[in-house]
Amino acid sequence: MSIFEELGVHCYLNAEDTFTSNGASCMGDETYRAMREISSSWVDLAELQRAAGEALARLTHNEAAYVSAGAASALTLCAAAAVSGGDRDAFLALPDTTLCGRDEVVLLTPQRNPYARSIAASGAKLRWVGREGRGVSLGELGAALTPRTAAIFYFVYHGAALCPPLEDILVLASANGIPVFVDAAAQLPPAENLWKYTELGAELALFSGGKGLAGPQDSGIIVGKRRWVERFLALGAPHEGVCRGSKVTREAIAGLYTAVRVFLSEPEEERQAKLLRKCELAGETMRRCGFTGLRIEPKGPVGQDSPRVTGVPDGVDAQTLREALRRAGLLVGCEGGRLSFHPQMMSEEQTKTACAILEETARRMKEV
């Protein structure tokens, strides 16, 4: 009996997005193998974390790297490491910040998004700069930096058009001796983003392991300066404190490391060619079903280099079709009356199965 039958749980193909609620991505064979291998014996977790971090740093052209329990957990850890100043007593007292000399982190209001609560979870006070719906200037950001500022958090995608370029923020922050941490959780592909933000001057950049990297869903990677990674090793889980609930298993460390190695072994042009081929399969299917206004969007939902196909279905509204597809076992997106098919998470075989479901369902919906 399959686990689906045993638990009575539905099984889907995911052409929507790397949403955690959908299970995000599927891990590759090598990643599973590494996880299974490490799970059948024991390790010194600190030794494993350090060794995997060093290997990941080399792979990603960074000074240092650390495996976290996902990108949200990385936000909490980075904030805790910043406000505590690396002091053990200050760290152990978090989320109480009484012992922290610098207890604030600065964020840009146009970038407001729910993940910022993971920063607040550390105890750090969130200081938002700028007003809702308006642009923020570099001058306003500079004026918000005080002796209590421990770090600036910058989200790559959210509100980018209303914010100064990251490059300018990095110059300002550096002149004030404030570190900048970049949340690039869903900014893969392209692979070069694993080193782009830190090469620009961010102290740290963090990524989700379960999205573009196709690693374990409960893993993430933080890359950047060694002094921060040393703090994570000294203070992060399994040590006690505010990040204890974000513990990383040996399976997640082995899985994330392998996923990054596999991800980086594929030349970016090949990855893009494969993604485009899957988009073309979906696009041809949609054309046969009478979709109009079909186009391949070169970017994924948060601006990553991950093409998807969108179009307006024939004879049925997009949301109704989307719901019917879900009942048939296929998850797709829907925005402004357009159905969106994002193949990044699926193999070519899975994409073909997804196309067959799409064709069947769209034809049936047209008939009724």
Ligand SMILES: *Cc1c(COP(=O)(O)O)cnc(C)c1O
């Ligand atoms: C998905 C996402 C996260 C959370 O990532 P997890 O790995 O699921 O914890 C954080 N920040 C941003 C911008 C994201 O898109």
